[in-house]
Amino acid sequence: MGSGVTPNAVAAVDEARQWDRLMQMARIGAIPGDGVNRACLTDLDRQARRLLIAWAEGLGLGVSVDALGNLFLRHEGTQPGLAPVLTGSHMDTQPNGGRFDGIWGVIAGLESVQALREAGVATRRPIEVVAWTNEEGGRFAPGCMGSMAYAGFKPADAWDDVADTAGLTFGEELRRHLELEADLPRRGLGVVDGAPPFAYVECHIEQGPRLEAEGLDIGVVTGIQGSRWFTVEINGKSDHAGTTPLRLRKDAVQDMVRAITALNALMHDPEDVLRFTVARIEVSPNSSNSVAERVRFSIDFRHPDAKVLTERGDAIERVVNGALTTCTATVTERFHALPITFDRLVRDAVERAARAQGLGTLRLPSGAFHDAQFMSRICPTGMIFVPSRAGVSHHPSEYTEPDQLAAGARVLAAVLADLANR
Ligand code: HGY
Ligand code: MN
Ligand code: MN
Numbered sequence: 001m002g003s004g005v006t007p008n009a010v011a012a013v014d015e016a017r018q019w020d021r022l023m024q025m026a027r028i029g030a031i032p033g034d035g036v037n038r039a040c041l042t043d044l045d046r047q048a049r050r051l052l053i054a055w056a057e058g059l060g061l062g063v064s065v066d067a068l069g070n071l072f073l074r075h076e077g078t079q080p081g082l083a084p085v086l087t088g089s090h091m092d093t094q095p096n097g098g099r100f101d102g103i104w105g106v107i108a109g110l111e112s113v114q115a116l117r118e119a120g121v122a123t124r125r126p127i128e129v130v131a132w133t134n135e136e137g138g139r140f141a142p143g144c145m146g147s148m149a150y151a152g153f154k155p156a157d158a159w160d161d162v163a164d165t166a167g168l169t170f171g172e173e174l175r176r177h178l179e180l181e182a183d184l185p186r187r188g189l190g191v192v193d194g195a196p197p198f199a200y201v202e203c204h205i206e207q208g209p210r211l212e213a214e215g216l217d218i219g220v221v222t223g224i225q226g227s228r229w230f231t232v233e234i235n236g237k238s239d240h241a242g243t244t245p246l247r248l249r250k251d252a253v254q255d256m257v258r259a260i261t262a263l264n265a266l267m268h269d270p271e272d273v274l275r276f277t278v279a280r281i282e283v284s285p286n287s288s289n290s291v292a293e294r295v296r297f298s299i300d301f302r303h304p305d306a307k308v309l310t311e312r313g314d315a316i317e318r319v320v321n322g323a324l325t326t327c328t329a330t331v332t333e334r335f336h337a338l339p340i341t342f343d344r345l346v347r348d349a350v351e352r353a354a355r356a357q358g359l360g361t362l363r364l365p366s367g368a369f370h371d372a373q374f375m376s377r378i379c380p381t382g383m384i385f386v387p388s389r390a391g392v393s394h395h396p397s398e399y400t401e402p403d404q405l406a407a408g409a410r411v412l413a414a415v416l417a418d419l420a421n422r
Contacts (some may be wrong), residue, residue, distance in 0.1 A: 009413045010357060012115035015406035021107050022405070024051065025091075026099040035396025036099055040092035040134040041069065041173040046180060048091050052106065052131065053184070059114055061129070064187040067156050069133040069177050070146045072187065075113045077126040077420060083198040084126040085420045086379075087112070087412060090135030090146075090371060097136075098398025100205045104386075104405060106131045108203040112413040123420035125198055132371045133174075140170040141298070142229050142335030147371035150190030151378045191378050199419045200375040201346050203384045203408050205400050207368045209391030216360035217407050219385025220351045223342050224366040224373045225275075225304040228313040229335035231296055232259065232320055236327035238285055238293035253283060253292040255327040260297070262323035266315055267301065274312075275302040275367070304339050304365060337373050346382025346419070353414035354384075359407055368393070384408050384415070 028048045029038030038044045049071055053063050062074035077084070089105025109129035116123065132150075137143030140162045149156045160171030188194050206212075206219050236250030260278055267276035280298040299316065303309045317331040347363075354361045366383065375381045386408040389399040 006417045008119035009116045009121045010410045012119040013410045018111040019402040033396035036093045038093045039139040041177045064185045066189045068146045068149045071131040073129040075127040079124045082125045084128045086128050086197045086200045088130035090132045092136050094394045105203040108409040111409045115413045125420040139164045147374040151374040152191045196378040200381045202372045206385040206388045207393035211387035216362045218354040218359045218361045220363045221383035226309040226339040227302045227337045227369045230299040231332045233296045233330045234327045239291040241289040250326040252295045255324045256295045258323040259320045262319050266319045340376045342382045343380035345380040349415045353411045
């Protein structure tokens, strides 16, 4: 494709329009401190999706939903039968989340497609903007359910029995969600029902400090580190806190402390590359004067080296059981995403587009996981990062400047025009 049209599309990206859409989305589930709490498959999630659909329909994009609730907005190509280029991210947030994680990737996709259409840039391939279901895994663990199912990594019903803290299951909530969106055209599920896309490119905030620290504009993401999630359930016996001698207790909380202490030793890394987090703990009966009979705690373990991820992750169950003194434990793996390296095709297209626009680029891996981790199994995939203020994310103070977000969308517009004309 001649480079003559791409500058028009790049110029057609509208910073104020993109920012206004992001701020409208941020009002759906707004929490104090400029944060957002918008869990997947909730009324807030559906409200945000309806707003996005209204914008897309206003542009003449085709709207459809698949069996996992993944939402697609299609810009038709001059050769509709060709495999499309996909771009997008997720709309669900952490419970104490920010205004940009995920949702910017979806809004940037819409903005870039709108810019291409306004600039009259025809593309051979269709372009589809996608909003993946449940990337965060906050309400229903694990994350990336929509993209994992789309990429054939797990069967569509793999998580039907996963329950949220209210006892509602993912399967029930997904069925209800699809009924409430029954007016939207349905489509098959990714590679389960059809061919893979030609390529996938995802815009996302960096969620780290490097672009800001180095004064650079665009992260050319080289890959994503591996992640493994586990749930550890420890079972003991409830007793009266005032009358039961400690030597007779089966105290699940005390054994949890021993297990986490032993896991900290297993996960010790003087180079501080390894990431080990326990952040969700449920105690039963959760009463200050009854000895705990059961606890459940989460493990989020990450590392860029598959060997470390495998060896230390596989040791978790042995280390937990070795630490217990009076209780028993069950260790269940919930999520297993190996480290991935992005394909050169998309990575180089991102770097070329950013440099052509005079933007400073940095090649870097992602510490956060993304839907792109699973899309990279089925098609050439890459990501575009923009700076995060102080590297903060998964917090209401998450922030990226309007002009930084516009620069990311301009790179995306050029990359989409490039890939969709190959
Ligand atoms: O947890 C993650 O890495 C992503 O931000 N959901
Ligand atoms: Mn995200
Ligand atoms: Mn996130």
